Amino acid sequence: MRRVYLDHAATTPVDPEVADLMAQVLREVSGNPSSIYAEGRQARALVDRARDEVAQAIGADPAEIVFTSGGTEADNLALRGVLKAREGEADGIVTTAIEHHAILDTALDLEAHGQARVTVLPVDRDGRVSAQAVARSIDERTAIVSVMHGNNEVGTLQPVLEIGAICRERGVAFHSDAVQTVGALAIDVRTMPIDLLSVNAHKFYGPKGVGALFIRRGTRVSTVQTGGGQEKGRRTGTENVSGIVGLGAALRIAASRRAVESARQAELRDRLIREIRSRIPDATLTGHPTDRLPNSASFCFSGTQGEALVVSLDLEGFSVSSGSACTSGNTDPSHVLLALGLDRDLAQGSLRLTLGRDTTGADIDALLAALPPIVARLRAASGATVSA
Amino acid sequence: MTEAPDLYSDAALDHLTRPRNAGTIPDPSGIGSDTNPSCGDRTVITLTIADGRLRDVRFRTFGCTAAIASASVLTELATGLEADAAVQLMPADILRALGGLPERKEPCALMAIGALRGALLDARVRAG
Numbered sequence A: 001m002r003r004v005y006l007d008h009a010a011t012t013p014v015d016p017e018v019a020d021l022m023a024q025v026l027r028e029v030s031g032n033p034s035s036i037y038a039e040g041r042q043a044r045a046l047v048d049r050a051r052d053e054v055a056q057a058i059g060a061d062p063a064e065i066v067f068t069s070g071g072t073e074a075d076n077l078a079l080r081g082v083l084k085a086r087e088g089e090a091d092g093i094v095t096t097a098i099e100h101h102a103i104l105d106t107a108l109d110l111e112a113h114g115q116a117r118v119t120v121l122p123v124d125r126d127g128r129v130s131a132q133a134v135a136r137s138i139d140e141r142t143a144i145v146s147v148m149h150g151n152n153e154v155g156t157l158q159p160v161l162e163i164g165a166i167c168r169e170r171g172v173a174f175h176s177d178a179v180q181t182v183g184a185l186a187i188d189v190r191t192m193p194i195d196l197l198s199v200n201a202h203k204f205y206g207p208k209g210v211g212a213l214f215i216r217r218g219t220r221v222s223t224v225q226t227g228g229g230q231e232k233g234r235r236t237g238t239e240n241v242s243g244i245v246g247l248g249a250a251l252r253i254a255a256s257r258r259a260v261e262s263a264r265q266a267e268l269r270d271r272l273i274r275e276i277r278s279r280i281p282d283a284t285l286t287g288h289p290t291d292r293l294p295n296s297a298s299f300c301f302s303g304t305q306g307e308a309l310v311v312s313l314d315l316e317g318f319s320v321s322s323g324s325a326c327t328s329g330n331t332d333p334s335h336v337l338l339a340l341g342l343d344r345d346l347a348q349g350s351l352r353l354t355l356g357r358d359t360t361g362a363d364i365d366a367l368l369a370a371l372p373p374i375v376a377r378l379r380a381a382s383g384a385t386v387s388a
Numbered sequence B: 001m002t003e004a005p006d007l008y009s010d011a012a013l014d015h016l017t018r019p020r021n022a023g024t025i026p027d028p029s030g031i032g033s034d035t036n037p038s039c040g041d042r043t044v045i046t047l048t049i050a051d052g053r054l055r056d057v058r059f060r061t062f063g064c065t066a067a068i069a070s071a072s073v074l075t076e077l078a079t080g081l082e083a084d085a086a087v088q089l090m091p092a093d094i095l096r097a098l099g100g101l102p103e104r105k106e107p108c109a110l111m112a113i114g115a116l117r118g119a120l121l122d123a124r125v126r127a128g
């Protein structure tokens, strides 16, 4: 059966050019970048080139890029590293209710161990935090504000420029988890007042298990793990050379295709949203109607349950996801959907469709044909009465 | 490449795509419901009893694949049984009929049993 993959927010397939490059590095480059002899220097040169590529893509200086094992580690390094650097001076974290667990759970863990005071700001029905609320939450002991750029579940983009400007004025470090937007939206840290930015390679057709944290020069971040002192002591551990090469190449390619590709996906997304709303009664779009990730369409269908939607679509060849409870063995309904103010039952019927480079108009048509009868069947089983 | 292992049995998936006896009996002998406390999902079972036997058993499930398949297959297992025998149906009977469920989904099957027993009890109370 032909499969249609519509879960690019979960992960993306590795670009073939990136895969070839990585395979070549694995086969031919054996050195440790810390060694001073030829093999080491060769590996170091590759890591440096990748650092240049990442820096170039986001308008940073190469010295401001720290490679990590992915987005989760980048988020941890940002929060824990800043808090540690400010120990004794400032311990406040201001963040939002719809952050990724890598941020929320890290903040709450720091708080549970008495290392931070955490303010979790609510979002509106569209999933947006108010910049004014951020401003009001900052006090003289605030060390860092962390607000994601684009939400992974509902696609909403946050007013990071406004929030960043407020943080700069108040002298507070501003971190943004941008794993969903790097490669998809224009990001330039020369003009965006963001001090720390998390990047994750496998969200833009690079390998899994490698990411980066942009740390603006002058932002104090202490190392979180101890060891051999790589990455100028900011992230110790032997570099994942092939992964880092893959990250750099993937971001270079994504940046070169971004403008055309994101516009193409946004057009397909708009059709998908429009047609789902017209073909399925009582379909609730989640997230902001327009200010959202170019590849993301997310809905809740009353009277349906997300796991049953995902399994039913899988049977017909579609790979999609749901933020509802029980899809991943986790029984908590999505904290993001609840933070939007959706009631628990409605949040259960969530479906997230995220497009990618490989998504065609025919894929969208196929999904639009398959989905309405599935929703209708699940509603018939649950006895949901829906007014058309 | 290795094939992805199946999450659900073919039997369970068949009940998901072709639910048996979905619906509500308008004037039932008994009605019962149960909720899965971990997710808030629900199953309602209505049934009619004549001469001590379950003639018609229908379900409504707002829940996952396992919950829908369990309720659907349970209506098949229960129909035609004497009420005393239907009370004895166990989660293991559902699992056997479905060819198993993913382990973490077994609590979802309990809901169907809870709803059926509730309906049988309700029928007994109503019959006096």
Ligand code: FES
Pocket: A307, A325, A326, B036, B039, B040, B041, B042, B063, B064, B065, B066, B067, B108
């Ligand atoms: S019934 Fe809710 S997850 Fe199975």
